[in-house]
Amino acid sequence: MANNKIIFGSSENMQELDKMSAHLVVTSPPYFNAPFDYPDLFKSYKEYLTLIQNVAKELKRVLDKGRIACFVCDDTLIHGKKYPIVSDITKIFVNKGFKYRERILWVKPEGYIRISRRSGVLLQHPYPMYYYPDNLQETILIFQKGAFDYNKISEKLREQSELDMDEVQKGKWYLSVWNITNVLPINNRLEKGIAAFPDEIPYRLIKLFSYKGETVLDPFMGSGTTLKVARKLERKAVGYEIDVELLPTAKEKLGITQTKLFQTSPEFDIIVRDDVKHLRTQLQKKVESKEKR
Numbered sequence: 644m645a646n647n648k649i650i651f652g653s654s655e656n657m658q659e660l661d662k663m664s665a666h667l668v669v670t671s672p673p674y675f676n677a678p679f680d681y682p683d684l685f686k687s688y689k690e691y692l693t694l695i696q697n698v699a700k701e702l703k704r705v706l707d708k709g710r711i712a713c714f715v716c717d718d719t720l721i722h723g724k725k726y727p728i729v730s731d732i733t734k735i736f737v738n739k740g741f742k743y744r745e746r747i748l749w750v751k752p753e754g755y756i757r758i759s760r761r762s763g764v765l766l767q768h769p770y771p772m773y774y775y776p777d778n779l780q781e782t783i784l785i786f787q788k789g790a791f792d793y794n795k796i797s798e799k800l801r802e803q804s805e806l807d808m809d810e811v812q813k814g815k816w817y818l819s820v821w822n823i824t825n826v827l828p829i830n831n832r833l834e835k836g837i838a839a840f841p842d843e844i845p846y847r848l849i850k851l852f853s854y855k856g857e858t859v860l861d862p863f864m865g866s867g868t869t870l871k872v873a874r875k876l877e878r879k880a881v882g883y884e885i886d887v888e889l890l891p892t893a894k895e896k897l898g899i900t901q902t903k904l905f906q907t908s909p910e911f912d913i914i915v916r917d918d919v920k921h922l923r924t925q926l927q928k929k930v931e932s933k934e935k936r
Contacts, residue, residue, distance in 0.1 A: 646879045652916030654862030654883035655697035660705045666857035668712035669845045669869045675719045698862050699739045709791030711852040717781040729782045741786035749781045751825045804854040845872040867893035887922045
């Protein structure tokens, strides 16, 4: 069996993973009912936070002692109401026993954001109280499960995973503000209709917080960006996702070329839970229909 896994099922229950078997979490949860990506996905904000709480509980179980969980997230504006997702996720993880280690701001270049009408309000009404800025940033929350034992890492593995300090200096990784161009679905065939983050974010986080050969987990896999980068950096990769329709995109991104859609490859075990098997059947029919055309 392959060490890498793609699991279609909710990460609220990661039954396929043993206790303390993951060494790093890099993920971006769905943005609560975000108009562009997830409109009306959740019945209420409480339901959304319950999902995060359940996932945080499971991450506490599967993450190894002293290890890191990174969440790329942002507050969400829906119908004029802003939801404090960043602070609420922080509270949830702290309440589950994680240490709040760092907060990094991911800043996108001006001109690379999606269409926003917020700043235009001030142009139409140049008076006090009409100010609504366009958002150029997202937050990377970094949590830690207890203290890390540096003595557990062998000298050989330490040397194999050594950072390129020229790369760190050039990219200014040492700052709490990272300037990284975001992925625009309109310009990226694979990411069309998917709220994906750029490769550079998991690339930095995986290099900074894991060693070669260790397991990187993404509980909200999406199109598989974290898994792709983890493999490139010689780490094992595990992803959970509930939307089976993302499998063709993930397989293409990960270089999995099996003809049968749900066929396990030498590189990846593909597991479909019973609760989403009906979705698997629907997707298989869609794919077969396209192939006949």
